[in-house]
Amino acid sequence: MQPVGAAAxxxxxxxxxxxxxxxxxxxxxxxNLSFEVRQGxxxxxxxxxxxxxxxxxxxxxxxxxxxxxxxxxxxxxxxxVFQEPTLLPWRTVEQNVxxxxxxxxxxxxxxxxxxxxxxxGMRSLYPAELSLGLARRVALARAFAIEPAVLFLDEPFVxxxxxxxxxxxxxxxxVWSARPTTALMVTHNLTEALALSDRIIVLAPRPSHVLGVFxxxxxxxxxxxxxxxxxxxxxxxxxxxxx
Amino acid sequence: MTIDDGGExxxxxxxxxxxxxxxxxxxxxxxxxxxxxxxxxxxxxxxANTWPSRAFPGPGQVWQVxxxxxxxxxxxxxxxxxxxxxxxxxxxxxxxxxxxxxxxGSYRRADRFFNPWVILFLNVPALVxxxxxxxxxxxxxxxxxxxxxxxxxxNVVVTMREGARALDPRYAEMAAVYRFGPLDRLRxxxxxxxxxxxxxxxxxxxALIWKIVLVVELLGRSNGVGFQIHxxxxxxxxxxxxxxxxAFVAVMLVIELVLVQPVExxxxxxxxxxx
Numbered sequence: 001m002q003p004v005g006a007a008a009x010x011x012x013x014x015x016x017x018x019x020x021x022x023x024x025x026x027x028x029x030x031x032n033l034s035f036e037v038r039q040g041x042x043x044x045x046x047x048x049x050x051x052x053x054x055x056x057x058x059x060x061x062x063x064x065x066x067x068x069x070x071x072x073x074x075x076x077x078x079x080x081v082f083q084e085p086t087l088l089p090w091r092t093v094e095q096n097v098x099x100x101x102x103x104x105x106x107x108x109x110x111x112x113x114x115x116x117x118x119x120x121g122m123r124s125l126y127p128a129e130l131s132l133g134l135a136r137r138v139a140l141a142r143a144f145a146i147e148p149a150v151l152f153l154d155e156p157f158v159x160x161x162x163x164x165x166x167x168x169x170x171x172x173x174x175v176w177s178a179r180p181t182t183a184l185m186v187t188h189n190l191t192e193a194l195a196l197s198d199r200i201i202v203l204a205p206r207p208s209h210v211l212g213v214f215x216x217x218x219x220x221x222x223x224x225x226x227x228x229x230x231x232x233x234x235x236x237x238x239x240x241x242x243x
Numbered sequence: 244m245t246i247d248d249g250g251e252x253x254x255x256x257x258x259x260x261x262x263x264x265x266x267x268x269x270x271x272x273x274x275x276x277x278x279x280x281x282x283x284x285x286x287x288x289x290x291a292n293t294w295p296s297r298a299f300p301g302p303g304q305v306w307q308v309x310x311x312x313x314x315x316x317x318x319x320x321x322x323x324x325x326x327x328x329x330x331x332x333x334x335x336x337x338x339x340x341x342x343x344x345x346x347x348g349s350y351r352r353a354d355r356f357f358n359p360w361v362i363l364f365l366n367v368p369a370l371v372x373x374x375x376x377x378x379x380x381x382x383x384x385x386x387x388x389x390x391x392x393x394x395x396x397x398n399v400v401v402t403m404r405e406g407a408r409a410l411d412p413r414y415a416e417m418a419a420v421y422r423f424g425p426l427d428r429l430r431x432x433x434x435x436x437x438x439x440x441x442x443x444x445x446x447x448x449x450a451l452i453w454k455i456v457l458v459v460e461l462l463g464r465s466n467g468v469g470f471q472i473h474x475x476x477x478x479x480x481x482x483x484x485x486x487x488x489x490a491f492v493a494v495m496l497v498i499e500l501v502l503v504q505p506v507e508x509x510x511x512x513x514x515x516x517x518x
Binding site: 061062063077078079080082084086088089090091099100102103126128142146 | 413414416417419420421422423424427431432435438513514
């Protein structure tokens with residue numbers, strides 16, 4: 001990993017990632033996976049469950065170094081929203097967000113961010129007092145508070161009911177639009193990918209590699225339910241068999 | 244670093260209302276404890292009156308001795324000496340034991356190598372360690388405190404090793420992604436997760452340590468509760484032995500109530516209380 005200027009794209013070129021099970025059986029999770037995310041672009045990695053999407057994110061986050069290949073991150077801070085909210089249960093909502101900030105920004109005013117995400121009244125609550133949907137919002141607040149150069153999201157809306165997930169997607173777009181950040185989101189939900197991203201990178205099942213790229217030319221504010229249906233149809237024309 | 248919880252306390256009023264009932268709820272257990280202890284005292288007094296003997300004084304006699312020793316200042320001098328040793332041995336044992344325990348819990352190969360050592364030290368009798376410490380290092384304070392600490396360290400190691408094994412890697416990964424500094428990791432990631440184990444090691448630690456401190460004082464010190472008990476044992480003065488014992492138990496009880504329990508309540512304030 002070699003951080004370069006903030007305007008640099010996110011460039012991924014993973015040659016191979018292999019897991020070795022306790023019995024000594026090795027499974028190749030990723031093979032020749034390469035793609036690029038331009039600065040300020042919101043890209044979704046779409047693929048079936050277990051195809052190595054989370055593995056890719058873990059490599060990019062520097063949590064897994066056992067792989068061959070290389071990647072390049074834009075210079076600056078990295079933020080992640082994990083599958084689980086991963087809030088510290090022993091710290092309040094506000095402390096959880098502030099702890100992620102670099103020391104010199106810890107006392108920064110976060111009112112606007114908490115307000116956008118509807119968390120103003122919950123700043124002094126502990127995570128155990130929040131619903132899963134609210135905890136996910138705090139995880140989003142933590143990621144956006146640090147004003148990252150690149151943002152990674154790992155299926156941040158799984159195991160939420162449809163209405164809450166939709167509401168959270170709108171909130172995500174609200175905070176993201178306020179300061180468009182290079183973002184890479186992993187999902188297996190096509191509708192979600194079509195609603196949020198600029199481009200969708202479709203992954204093949206294990207060993208994972210890029211099957212193709214779907215460019216959504218349409219600006220987000222024009223993605224009405226009808227337009228979304230058209231997008232879905234053209235996606236299925238291009239990638240038959242991918243759901 | 245300080246984190247300001249500047250949020251509005253929307254629950255403030257609700258908390259205000261419940262405060263009155265909380266103090267009433269705390270009064271009942273206190274009353275129960277008082278009655279229970281009075282009952283024990285009464286039983287003791289009855290037994291001492293039924294079988295009057297110099298070897299079995301009643302609570303009144305013990306109280307007289309306690310007042311006499313307190314008035315002369317002896318009581319506080321010896322209690323202070325013992326308490327100082329307990330505190331020093333406790334600190335050394337907790338710090339050394341925690342560091343070793345966390346290391347062993349984090350590195351499995353080191354654990355496999357050192358585990359026999361831990362088991363060995365767990366099973367060496369306290370008396371042997373004390374005697375050897377006095378022989379090797381002389382009849383001095385460092386040998387006394389060190390011997391007590393060495394007796395307690397293996398227990399702390401075993402408890403903290405379990406704690407380190409139970410650490411949740413997700414929090415460490417979150418801290419790595421958000422680039423937490425080493426101090427923040429210790430304070431906000433590591434210690435809160437280890438807190439239940441630290442509390443368990445402390446609880447069992449204080450009780451064990453003060454008993455061993457008495458033995459150390461009996462064998463090789465010229466002050467402290469253990470020294471006094473040894474002295475009054477030679478004089479066959481059971482009332483004085485009981486007076487010193489009860490005084491020190493009372494001191495430990497006060498420490499438990501005003502120090503250990505409030506610290507623990509503060510450390511676990513984030514856990515959801517059963518309604």
